[in-house]
Amino acid sequence: MAETPRPDEDDLMLAELPAGEGARPDDRIDDERMDEENTLKPGYIRAIQDGLDAGDKQAVYELVEPLHPADIADLLELLSRDERHELAAAITDLMSSEVVAELNDYVREDMMESLPAASVALIAEQLDTDDAVQLIEDLDEDDQQAILAELDAEDRIAIETALGYPEETAGRLMSRDFVAVPEHMTVGQLIDFLRDGHELPEDFFEIFVVDAGHHPVGTCQLSWILRTPRAIALGDVMKRDQTLIPAMLDQEEVALMFQKYGLISAAVIDDSGRLVGQMTVDDVVHIISEEAGEDTLLLSGAGEGDINEPIRDAYSARVRWLVANLGTALVASLIIAAFGAAIEQLVALAVLMPIVASIGGNAGTQTMAVTVRAIATNQLTRSNTRRILWREMRVGMLNGATIALLVGAATAVIFGPTLGVVIALAMVINVFVAGMAGVLVPVAFERLDQDPAVASSVFVTMITDSMGFFAFLGLAVLSGIAG
Known part of the structure; x- marks a missing residue:
């Protein structure tokens, strides 16, 4: 009887990694697309441009499909404006919210203006609130209202509330997806609450503990919860000393607070001290990069210095x-x-x-x-x-x-x-x-x-x-x- 060939270790590893989630579906073809600096090769980009010129959408789709969402965003930014719109039309179902979230501000604004309001609203509904706000905040007022009208009431209210804060403040940038529980809960009750679902955020690392007025009184990391007996009250295990971020605080000050106190996440409060959102370290990394580049460009009087700027x-x-x-x-x-x-x-x-x-x-x-x-x-x-x-x-x-x-x-x-x-x-x-x-x-x-x-x-x-x-x-x- 013929022996069944054993897959090599690379094939096994690739089979375990879902496409678009940290690894590409076929690393064996990366040499054809990506160079050693993890940027798209000129030859690969020319092949896509040739496909667009020839009107061969199927060939273009097959070339782009294996790419990570972040690489698709890079590809869109490398093309001219007309090529960008042609590519988006050829890979419609690959234009996910993850791709849109990774786009340069000017490129994203241009592409959103070319789409109908219903399509932009559909993308916004798939994004976290802070990313959805970033998606539409730079659009014209009429376009913003048309998109907001297409959203369901809950998403619309969240985005309108965020847009009510000044640009580059914690209130505009914060995420409204967080977990907050009352102080009287025990660890066991909290674990049961988390397991029941209750429309929880997809990813979270910290639990905020609030009083009856929804004011934050402490935090619990998930690692603490998992190692604590069920009967222990949250008030006995939570950390009461926490860093609170006012919603009106400038983003540069937020980044400095994260750096100074070594934060992973932090509660954002309104003028009355109520918990209204959270800032996480991934948001702050983006802020630090943005502020550093902005200061360098301002020193030379070069404005925003974006190569996609009109x-x-x-x-x-x-x-x-x-x-x-x-x-x-x-x-x-x-x-x-x-x-x-x-x-x-x-x-x-x-x-x-x-x-x-x-x-x-x-x-x-x-x-x-x-x-x-x-x-x-x-x-x-x-x-x-x-x-x-x-x-x-x-x-x-x-x-x-x-x-x-x-x-x-x-x-x-x-x-x-x-x-x-x-x-x-x-x-x-x-x-x-x-x-x-x-x-x-x-x-x-x-x-x-x-x-x-x-x-x-x-x-x-x-x-x-x-x-x-x-x-x-x-x-x-x-x-x-x-x-």
């Missing part, structure tokens, strides 16, 4: 800071013009001026980046501003002295010792001023309740350029080598 929005976000930079550059130009006669007498000044300005600008940018990060993470507050300023001034002096020694020596060899001393002193002054400006400009923005990352670089650059030119040219005139 050209008009990208233009308007960037051009206003370029215009502002033009104005600040004129200040430096006026200083140079004031020393025009000195520059004409000694051409070496024109050769060396960019070095002074460049080093000062880089020093200011370094300090500014450290300061903005310290403000964002609450490391720099009103109580320690003077200490941080004094620290950066000392760092500036050390950096300035080091660079001055190098530049001064080289200049002395090439242009003479007097000019070497002049540029060395100018370098010390400019790097010292750059350190002060890198702290004071972001702090001033923060004191005025403005985002310190928005345009600090424009003003720091103006100060370092202007001071660098003024110090260098002014010292050159005072020394008598030009004038």
Whole structure:
């Protein structure tokens, strides 16, 4: 009798992993689609584009079907707008809520606007409340109302309540799917309650214990519940000391609280202290990534910096800071013009001026980046501003002295010792001023309740350029080598 062939270990492993839930259904074909950095290969994307051009929806579907929802979202973002809509039409049943939740904000908004309200409502009903809110919050008011009208009453009320909170607050971002039980329950009663279902969330890790007014009084992790005898009261096993998040708290502050206290989840409360939702660490990871990227882009005045952002929005976000930079550059130009006669007498000044300005600008940018990060993470507050300023001034002096020694020596060899001393002193002054400006400009923005990352670089650059030119040219005139 012929022996039945044994499946190899890879086949057994793949059979145990459901498609779209952490592993792809056939890792053996990953080399055809994904490179070593886990991104879609250009050849694979071209094959899909060729299928779309040929109108072969079946071939396109077969190419896309094995992908994880997150990879399908990546694929949609890599295509042009027209190709994106053609692909969505070819893989309709693969366009799950998981795919939509992973899409870039601009891509998702564009695709939702092209779908009928009933279709968007169907997707929203499959999402958690916070993801559903993210799905429709950026749409036009008319589109929002049309979609909300298609939802059932419970989902509509939850989403409308969330939209009532300001953007980027805990109330807008929180999940309303959580488990809350009264304090008088025993562990056994809680276990029976959880096993009975009662329309519980699909995933949860913590039980919130509330009083009669629905105010949170403690929390219980599932691991505690499973290891505690049934007869023990929840009040004896729960953790009463908990971190509560006000619904109006900014998302950046929420992320800092999770980081500071090592939270996995936390209760969100309204103005009266009632439990209204929860924030979980997966939400916070997204917030941290978003805020970090946002601050980096704002420092350069690049707006949101999204490659899918409409050209008009990208233009308007960037051009206003370029215009502002033009104005600040004129200040430096006026200083140079004031020393025009000195520059004409000694051409070496024109050769060396960019070095002074460049080093000062880089020093200011370094300090500014450290300061903005310290403000964002609450490391720099009103109580320690003077200490941080004094620290950066000392760092500036050390950096300035080091660079001055190098530049001064080289200049002395090439242009003479007097000019070497002049540029060395100018370098010390400019790097010292750059350190002060890198702290004071972001702090001033923060004191005025403005985002310190928005345009600090424009003003720091103006100060370092202007001071660098003024110090260098002014010292050159005072020394008598030009004038």
